[in-house]
Amino acid sequence: MRLANVAPVARGARVGSSDPTRAVAANGTRAPPRRTASFDPPGRGERGRTVVRRNTPAGVGRKADDPLGVFRLEYDVSQDEKHRPKTWKPTITVAVSGAAGQISNHLLFKIASGSVFGADQPVILRLLGSERSRTALEGVSMELEDCLFPLLREVDIGIDARTVFAGADWALLIGAKPRGPGMERGDLLEMNGKIFVEQGKALNDVAKPTCKVIVVGNPCNTNALIALSHAPNLDPKNFHALTKLDENRAKCQLAIKAGVFYETVTNVAIWGNHSTTQVPDFVNAKIDGKKATDVITDREWLESDFTPAIQTRGGLLIKKWGRSSAASTAVSIADHIRNLVNPTAPGDFFSSAVLSNGNPYGIPDGLCYSFPCRSKGDGSYEIVQGLEINDWLRERMDKSAEELVNEKGCVGSLFGDAHLDEFDIQCPVDLDDTLLPGEM
Numbered sequence: 119m120r121l122a123n124v125a126p127v128a129r130g131a132r133v134g135s136s137d138p139t140r141a142v143a144a145n146g147t148r149a150p151p152r153r154t155a156s157f158d159p160p161g162r163g164e165r166g167r168t169v170v171r172r173n174t175p176a177g178v179g180r181k182a183d184d185p186l187g188v189f190r191l192e193y194d195v196s197q198d199e200k201h202r203p204k205t206w207k208p209t210i211t212v213a214v215s216g217a218a219g220q221i222s223n224h225l226l227f228k229i230a231s232g233s234v235f236g237a238d239q240p241v242i243l244r245l246l247g248s249e250r251s252r253t254a255l256e257g258v259s260m261e262l263e264d265c266l267f268p269l270l271r272e273v274d275i276g277i278d279a280r281t282v283f284a285g286a287d288w289a290l291l292i293g294a295k296p297r298g299p300g301m302e303r304g305d306l307l308e309m310n311g312k313i314f315v316e317q318g319k320a321l322n323d324v325a326k327p328t329c330k331v332i333v334v335g336n337p338c339n340t341n342a343l344i345a346l347s348h349a350p351n352l353d354p355k356n357f358h359a360l361t362k363l364d365e366n367r368a369k370c371q372l373a374i375k376a377g378v379f380y381e382t383v384t385n386v387a388i389w390g391n392h393s394t395t396q397v398p399d400f401v402n403a404k405i406d407g408k409k410a411t412d413v414i415t416d417r418e419w420l421e422s423d424f425t426p427a428i429q430t431r432g433g434l435l436i437k438k439w440g441r442s443s444a445a446s447t448a449v450s451i452a453d454h455i456r457n458l459v460n461p462t463a464p465g466d467f468f469s470s471a472v473l474s475n476g477n478p479y480g481i482p483d484g485l486c487y488s489f490p491c492r493s494k495g496d497g498s499y500e501i502v503q504g505l506e507i508n509d510w511l512r513e514r515m516d517k518s519a520e521e522l523v524n525e526k527g528c529v530g531s532l533f534g535d536a537h538l539d540e541f542d543i544q545c546p547v548d549l550d551d552t553l554l555p556g557e558m
């Protein structure tokens with residue numbers, strides 16, 4: 119296999135038994151060499167031979183379709199197996215877009231450390247950037263290598279979604295353009311929507327049909343819907359938009375109000391859009407196993423303080439920080455993945471925006487809407503049935519659904535044919551109430 123390595127420690131180093139890029143794993147075994155790899159097909163290198171090319175200039179030893187790798191190694195990958203603990207699961211490939219952005223800067227290191235997919239789950243990271251982020255992406259790879267994570271088997275960087283998403287088991291779609299000065303909401307929908315048309319098509323063509331897709335780039339619900347509509351080869355149930363951050367925010371505020379540690383707060387559903395119309399559900403929430411409304415009896419606070427605080431918390435954070443949530447978003451993406459790869463605790467649930475088709479809560483089909491979900495721990499999920507929907511919730515859940523219908527109408531031309539029924543919705547003239555949490 120031909121490999122590119124951007125870590126300075128590997129420059130000029132021969133990959134052998136004294137390879138300084140090998141770490142001592144927690145169990146005392148020597149970890150394998152990390153590999154920051156090109157996308158060249160495997161099997162090119164002479165077995166057992168290590169070749170290091172330094173600072174390969176463009177055009178020398180580099181094909182036009184090469185990714186960004188600057189330093190490259192070739193070595194016998196069969197050596198890898200000797201250093202792989204027998205208890206490890208088969209390696210998975212995790213593709214991440216917006217990999218040079220703020221959220222990824224927190225998330226990638228969690229994934230590589232084993233704290234997301236598990237301490238026995240080796241990963242290949244595939245990082246998608248753009249011309250803008252070429253060198254930044256190399257920097258990210260260098261930092262990943264310098265961490266000596268035993269479970270990180272390979273890091274690939276590239277700017278072509280079709281190459282980066284090849285064989286992906288998971289695709290974390292974080293990259294999206296933030297709204298700029300003077301830009302209308304409709305412009306943002308249209309502009310970011312186009313990214314997800316291309317990425318949906320790329321996933322369809324090259325990702326594993328079982329690939330799980332988590333869309334984070336805003337407006338994430340509609341972006342996820344656009345992506346899945348271009349990916350008929352993938353199971354539409356495997357597309358998620360992130361609302362776990364909203365759930366975490368809600369749990370924390372309920373815990374503070376109740377004067378309890380936040381781990382005792384469970385069963386907090388976020389309904390609807392990741393926007394200011396989202397509905398953080400205190401009606402079904404539990405605190406220490408009791409109904410949250412029996413523990414926090416101040417209804418006025420729940421309806422008029424707690425609810426808008428969660429709906430607009432992203433915006434408050436932007437005001438204070440000068441940028442949007444990055445660390446807490448990364449943590450919530452990690453939580454979201456853990457929610458899917460571990461069985462949900464009995465009686466509990468987590469929030470995820472998923473395809474609404476056939477949902478038991480009367481939300482129209484064809485939307486990416488946040489529901490309470492449960493997982494068996496195999497990466498799949500089901501929408502939890504039978505939650506109490508009182509008039510207060512119903513009115514707000516429907517309003518959020520209506521907002522998603524409008525968003526869908528505004529970018530109707532971006533939808534593909536897959537998984538969605540025909541729809542005929544006009545873009546409403548006034549989109550003032552379709553705000554992201556970061557827009558006030």
Ligand SMILES: NC(=O)C1=CN([C@@H]2O[C@H](COP(=O)(O)OP(=O)(O)OC[C@H]3O[C@@H](n4cnc5c(N)ncnc54)[C@H](OP(=O)(O)O)[C@@H]3O)[C@@H](O)[C@H]2O)C=CC1
Pocket residue numbers: 216217218219220221222246247248249250251292293294295296313333334335336338359360361363364392442443444447
């Ligand atoms: N769902 C949720 O709960 C949350 C969602 N978000 C959203 O996550 C997204 C990323 O946030 P964050 O990491 O902080 O942002 P950053 O600005 O730090 O990074 C975003 C990345 O997106 C890529 N990008 C920007 N414009 C485009 C474009 N036109 N086409 C393709 N890619 C583009 C850039 O990477 P490159 O140049 O390499 O393409 C950039 O590195 C935002 O949309 C944000 O609103 C944030 C917080 C919470």
Ligand SMILES: O=C([O-])CC(=O)C(=O)O
Pocket residue numbers: 336363431432433442443554555556557
């Ligand atoms: O609003 C934004 O831009 C960031 C975001 O989604 C959040 O913090 O929830």
